[in-house]
Amino acid sequence: MTNQANAPEFANEDFAARLNAALDGWNSSMGVQFVRATAEEVVAQVQIGVSHRQAYGIVHGGLYSGLIETVASVGAALFAMKRGQSVVGLENHTSFLHAVREGLLRATAIPLMRGRRTQVWQATIADSEGQAVATGRVRLLSLDPDSSIAGEIVAVKR
Numbered sequence: 001m002t003n004q005a006n007a008p009e010f011a012n013e014d015f016a017a018r019l020n021a022a023l024d025g026w027n028s029s030m031g032v033q034f035v036r037a038t039a040e041e042v043v044a045q046v047q048i049g050v051s052h053r054q055a056y057g058i059v060h061g062g063l064y065s066g067l068i069e070t071v072a073s074v075g076a077a078l079f080a081m082k083r084g085q086s087v088v089g090l091e092n093h094t095s096f097l098h099a100v101r102e103g104l105l106r107a108t109a110i111p112l113m114r115g116r117r118t119q120v121w122q123a124t125i126a127d128s129e130g131q132a133v134a135t136g137r138v139r140l141l142s143l144d145p146d147s148s149i150a151g152e153i154v155a156v157k158r
Contacts, residue, residue, distance in 0.1 A: 026066060031047060032046055033045050038078065044071050064133070076111070087141065095134060096134050098131060108124055109122065118142065122138075
């Protein structure tokens, strides 16, 4: 479980509206909408469309993996922001439990461990009936201010 003594002062502040107002890149392309986004829990959803399906007509595993990475990364970033840190994913282990063809998918992530340098978050994706269809665990690295990734300095966005 998480160490409450390390929780940021804005742990319960919900950033979902701000995230939805600034969707870009992968989140925008996939139609991700944040329902709740705090340093303690992140919930996002996606309405399945044709662009989410693979050749057999079921949701592509990349959507599950990407959605799990997204909710875990957002939660970890909100926690790291207190120290002026940013985060990047190191590992994403996603298991596909049940095939889905349509409907609304909802991903929920919570922290398992949050340290000064790394965090581990777990996430579950459920279908519109509440059945778990995928689960995953993401390990993230907390980067100090002015760290460089792929040749560019990472800036914390607030």
